[in-house]
Amino acid sequence: MKSLSEIETTVKRASKAAGYSWGVSEETGKSIRLLELFSLPGIKHLNEYLNQKNKSKFESLSLISENNSSLKNPYCPITLGVSFLDQINVLENLKKIEFKNVAYPIIFISFISRSSEIIGKKINVKIDEKKMLLNLNVNIFSNFIDQEFPKIANTIEVNLLENEDNFTDEEWNNLYKLSEETFVEESDSLKEGAAGAGLTDND
């Protein structure tokens, strides 16, 4: 088994050899390491993409907007990913961002996952009909984990989620009520003697 350290170093070097700058290669190393840590096919897709890169043309996108479309050639997932990561503080203000025609989207996803940690918000991603929840870079949850990841995404929809509970008030209140059963009802003497501070110490 390859260690994550070996994966990161080799990806960094391979990305540099494929023409990216050292700084971008460092980012790619971190991102692919992350995918492999989550048991997602980072090495496989990077390998295929870097092979394709010599044969086909891919577009770079420097400044990301609400709707981003590359009609002729697909977007490069690495430059797109680095741009997303760099601009996340601005993109945070947009509710929904759409990308059309992105190559090897799983590579792009790894950068979005890292961005989720930076802004402290969960991010929902829809790659065509497949859904993923990027959870503050702690994990990636998806409904197609056993299926082959696409090599081209026609549409990627990115939704930055507000920090909200994913349960109802009723569910919470029921649970809270149950937790109260571990508390002791205070008698007058307990009220007086069991607290650390005195009753008059209310500043």
Added chain:
Amino acid sequence: MKVELRDPNKIMKLSRLGSFHQSKLSFLRSFLNEFKEWEYKRDLFNLNENGFGEAVYSFKKNKRVYSLVCFANEIKDEERSDRVIATKWDAAFTLHDGVPTKKDIERLKNEVPKQEVGRLSYKELTLSRANKSVRIYNHVVESLSKGQQPDLNLLSKVGYLYRTTAVYGSGKFGLADRFRIKNREEINGPFRLEMMLVYLVRQFTFDQVNHVAYYKNPKTAVKLDDNICKNLGIGNSTGLGMAPFIVNHPTLLNNWILSREKALKKIREIKDVESQDSDLFIDCVKKSLKNITSWNTDSEYQQTKITSLLKDVEKFLNFINKDFNFEIEYPFNKIYQWLEDNTCEECIEYIVSIMMEPYNNIVNPLVKEMSSDEEKYFNIPTYRKVEELQNIIEKKYPNILDINFDEKENNKNFWFISKNKEEPRLADRFEEHGSELEQPLAIARDIKKLYDKLLVSKNSLTIAEFLTSNSELRHVVRRAFIVEKFPYSEIQDNTIGKDLMPIDMLRLKLSFFGALKFDPRSDKWLRICMFQGAPLPNELKNYDEQWVYKTNI
């Protein structure tokens, strides 16, 4: 009185970093301190009469066990090489996490002797190999087999029986990634498991010579005297592989140096020094003279440094004896100022290290600050502005900005990774091919490039906007934001200039390991000795903390 931390722009120069010495903060000393209460055991010693076979040594506490698995192999004299291009070694080692099963040992037997071309698993933590110092090894075996102890004069010339030629950890060749074990309290200090491996290898070398001497002549053989064992360390040959490490781990480097600087600052701020502390300090300086006079090297560069060190330490002792009174206020501050005014860099850093000896209360908490969670500082704060980055560079790299990289001598070398051994190398860019594949280790040059680019960019641009058209400078943008928070994270020198002495970079790292007797074999590799004078494993529960200054051979 408040003493300022020393200026990074002075301390992080290569000549100063290349003058650092071991101290109480050094990893091999903090390793001994951490593991002194652990149970040491030799679990397996299955060597044939010539000393070839397997052995296992362990440290155990509660349910945690670390086991050194050793494989001693027969090799021909002509196959023995300290260079990284070697493919066979007298012995190979791995530190296994837990108790190895028979199946583990069989697996490791196939992989460990192959070193870089073998595959380890997440159950192994570190990997190493070593060669005999044949002259010393044979002499010791011969003497012991005849019932005699070896010639101490001969031993003192080398100081060890075996020399390791690499110690690997942190995920190399399939070893466990650091993140798997980073929360273990006992290894909350850099390179602790590498130190454990080297320390246990040292014990293996003693056991092996005793074993071979016995089988050579069971009737007359004696064991190597414990006191001689104690005064032997384990050698190490180190090449350029270490140099990129200190550039590639800026926050870790910062934490090592910052701990040293904080210790010095706190010691200089002591108003009244207890007489027992000043006595211990002076005693260590006096006894340490033996470490200088027994420091052998053929390197003229190092000989000159040793000569001036010896002269200056003697001058210092003379000053302490005749002109200094420890009863004055802030005596260590006065001493430090005197050192800066009167002695060479090598001597200043030597005495700074010894100043720490009386102060466990200052040093021990700092040992815990010497690791780094590097991932936390990786992301670039791209929301910040060009103007801020420009200010950081002006403030943090003042001398670097004065270097003219258009001059050939300032741009002479390039760092690359050798295809044959995947090891770092340094070459002349105007004489050799390959500079187009240069590694990103010319930080000074690239910081200067970044600064020049920032000067012609709009101050109000965000870093994200700046990077859209300056991707080639991304690696140094990241570093500049790191140095803003971590003042000692950057070497404040040119790592590609004509006058570069790469061994200064190695020496820096090795001093933090706790190495002694740096012996440069060229400007690119050197030999050192580790654990010379250190307690033996069965003495760990009660040992003299200043052992490093009390070697007898």
